[in-house]
Amino acid sequence: xxxxxxxxxxxxxxxxxxxxxxxxxxxxxxxxxxxxxxxxxxxxxxxxxxxxxxxxxxxxxxxxxxxxxxxxxxxxxxxxxxxxxxxxxxxxxxxxxxxxxxxxxxxxxxxxxxxxxxxxxxxxxxxxxxxxxxxxxxxxxxxxxxxxxxxxxxxxxxxxxxxxxxxxxxxxxxxxxxxxxxxxxxxxxxxxxxxxxxxxxxxxxxxxxxxxxxxxxxxxxxxxxxxxxxxxxxxxxxxxxxxxxxxxxxxxxxxxxxxxxxxxxxxxxxxxxxxxxxxxxxxxxxxxxxxxxxxxxxxxxxxxxxxxxxxxxxxxxxxxxxxxxxxxxxxxxxxxxx
Amino acid sequence: xxxxxxxxxxxxxxxxxxxxxxxxxxxxxxxxxxxxxxxxxxxxxxxxxxxxxxxxxxxxxxxxxxxxxxxxxxxxxxxxxxxxxxxxxxxxxxxxxxxxxxxxxxxxxxxxxxxxxxxxxxxxxxxxxxxxxxxxxxxxxxxxxxxxxxxxxxxxxxxxxxxxxxxxxxxxxxxxxxxxxxxxxxxxxxxxxxxxxxxxxxxxxxxxxxxxxxxxxxxxxxxxxxxxxxxxxxxxxxxxxxxxxxxxxxxxxxxxxxxxxxxxxxxxxxxxxxxxxxxxxxxxxxxxxxxxxxxx
Numbered sequence: 001x002x003x004x005x006x007x008x009x010x011x012x013x014x015x016x017x018x019x020x021x022x023x024x025x026x027x028x029x030x031x032x033x034x035x036x037x038x039x040x041x042x043x044x045x046x047x048x049x050x051x052x053x054x055x056x057x058x059x060x061x062x063x064x065x066x067x068x069x070x071x072x073x074x075x076x077x078x079x080x081x082x083x084x085x086x087x088x089x090x091x092x093x094x095x096x097x098x099x100x101x102x103x104x105x106x107x108x109x110x111x112x113x114x115x116x117x118x119x120x121x122x123x124x125x126x127x128x129x130x131x132x133x134x135x136x137x138x139x140x141x142x143x144x145x146x147x148x149x150x151x152x153x154x155x156x157x158x159x160x161x162x163x164x165x166x167x168x169x170x171x172x173x174x175x176x177x178x179x180x181x182x183x184x185x186x187x188x189x190x191x192x193x194x195x196x197x198x199x200x201x202x203x204x205x206x207x208x209x210x211x212x213x214x215x216x217x218x219x220x221x222x223x224x225x226x227x228x229x230x231x232x233x234x235x236x237x238x239x240x241x242x243x244x245x246x247x248x249x250x251x252x253x254x255x256x257x258x259x260x261x262x263x264x265x266x267x268x269x270x271x272x273x274x275x276x277x278x279x280x281x282x283x284x285x286x287x288x289x290x291x292x293x294x295x296x297x298x299x300x301x302x303x304x305x306x307x308x309x310x311x312x313x314x315x316x317x318x319x320x321x322x323x324x325x326x327x328x329x330x331x332x333x334x335x336x337x338x
Numbered sequence: 339x340x341x342x343x344x345x346x347x348x349x350x351x352x353x354x355x356x357x358x359x360x361x362x363x364x365x366x367x368x369x370x371x372x373x374x375x376x377x378x379x380x381x382x383x384x385x386x387x388x389x390x391x392x393x394x395x396x397x398x399x400x401x402x403x404x405x406x407x408x409x410x411x412x413x414x415x416x417x418x419x420x421x422x423x424x425x426x427x428x429x430x431x432x433x434x435x436x437x438x439x440x441x442x443x444x445x446x447x448x449x450x451x452x453x454x455x456x457x458x459x460x461x462x463x464x465x466x467x468x469x470x471x472x473x474x475x476x477x478x479x480x481x482x483x484x485x486x487x488x489x490x491x492x493x494x495x496x497x498x499x500x501x502x503x504x505x506x507x508x509x510x511x512x513x514x515x516x517x518x519x520x521x522x523x524x525x526x527x528x529x530x531x532x533x534x535x536x537x538x539x540x541x542x543x544x545x546x547x548x549x550x551x552x553x554x555x556x557x558x559x560x561x562x563x564x565x566x567x568x569x570x571x572x573x574x575x576x577x578x579x580x581x582x583x584x585x586x587x588x589x590x591x592x593x594x595x596x597x598x599x600x601x602x603x604x605x606x607x608x609x610x611x612x613x614x615x616x617x618x619x620x621x622x623x624x625x626x627x628x629x630x631x632x633x634x
Contacts, residue, residue, distance in 0.1 A: 055552040055594060056496045056535060086512045087536035090520075112540045113501060115509045123513075316541050318498045318548065 014223030016047035024070035031071040033259040037252030043081040050089035072101030079103040098127040108134035114149035133158035143181030160189040168197025169283040172207035179211035191215025197280025201230035221269040226286030228270030282311025295327035350376035357420030358382030358389030364607035445514035454624040455574035472614035473497035483571035485528030492554040493529035500544035503612035547613035
């Protein structure tokens, strides 16, 4: 049975659900509760990581440094982590994080672009941090491609490789195939970060662990982009039930979930609504939901058909023009058929 | 910006390019058809480079001796450097000593930053000018367009470039790319503070280079003046980058304006989606033309 290092991302990915409005108070209360529960790593910050606060993806209620110091002040055993997407976060952000007491740097990029992380992985290593190469939208690349990208991350000095399945599209057998390919390609440990669009986040974690993943991401009450992440308190309990070794205890993590939900009341936990189901099914980035609704209404096509088309076109973020193009094409085809 | 007409009768200025990657090779195609310049050499370090092979096909002399070949070549007056920030830091003092004017396309920022339609007529006192980044060349004209008619407290740009259009040099310099763009938004764009976000997009077929510009303004702002000023800047860029287009006209969202531009490349070396290479190279040629005019 595996020994799992649990990474709670509530205070980073969950910030998407909360429109990046986490305050230092929310962070310190939640981080203290996670630390008491025995969670190993606590990721903190804007949903898009260091330097993410912007007009483009959302202004944060508090600066990166304020949030990180609020977490670092209260933890005793757990390590505080940051996410950094090169092109968003800079060296000076990493330097600030190290100075604030952050011990883990997760450097993230789209799953086919690992070579963009080299500079920041090396910088984080030089700062003495535990470093993670983090591949986003891992469901959009084949197991072979992921293996190749993971090899690059290892060569840059990453201490482990994390596959983030951002669209919540993969089923357990597909997760297993990707984990296996990456495990066979690198000597460093591997980790997994699921999303819950098809209700498979927990099942996919168990499949990943069966294939050798030892670092697992989750968030309290499932807070996270779109349909949310694997719910930490459920994931930890299920991992224990399956016989794996997890540092955090069940009562402690349940208490942490209560502390967090009181902090963010009346914000409800994410639900798997119809949009989320279809985005997960079609492997389409969740950020497209508003452009899809808008284009479907404007050009008179079925928004659900449109999502399926976008999945076939393998759209990634920032292709709003393709949404319009496909909406026009579908509307045209519907008129012709009528 | 003022058009510079170089008569064919004028002597061509001897120039060289260092770096045979995507940028250097596209630049070669642009310079070969420019009557102001005599391209003496494209120098790289990798004998297997696709760029050097293309140069030989086009009848351009090549070398794999890197900077040494350029310094040995007699009479070169302008060098275009398309390598890495680190390489340019090392080479810049040697060009200066040899009396060669350097047009730096790396993020090294040894010399003053130049965007042709913003400050292209200054900076020739130096031996070295820096083109900042493709993202800066695409967005600073827009920020300048707003800041010359309104008080811009903060400018933020998001540059989306296709994965296939950015080579290993840019990937290994993503920090410098982001940071120098950010600094230039304030320094040249006229914003109080700048922020640059760079997104590498792997979509297939590749996306055209897209840029979103946000400018946070304060005080009374004449929205029509902002629109007119931005449209004028777009026209100014189009004089040297024909594929530069406004996709979202300035529109106000609360405390800021949002503006979109895309850049379709001329398709000289890489396909049209690589507007990011096209705009920095077209800007480099425009700057070199202005410098050449001071020599004649």
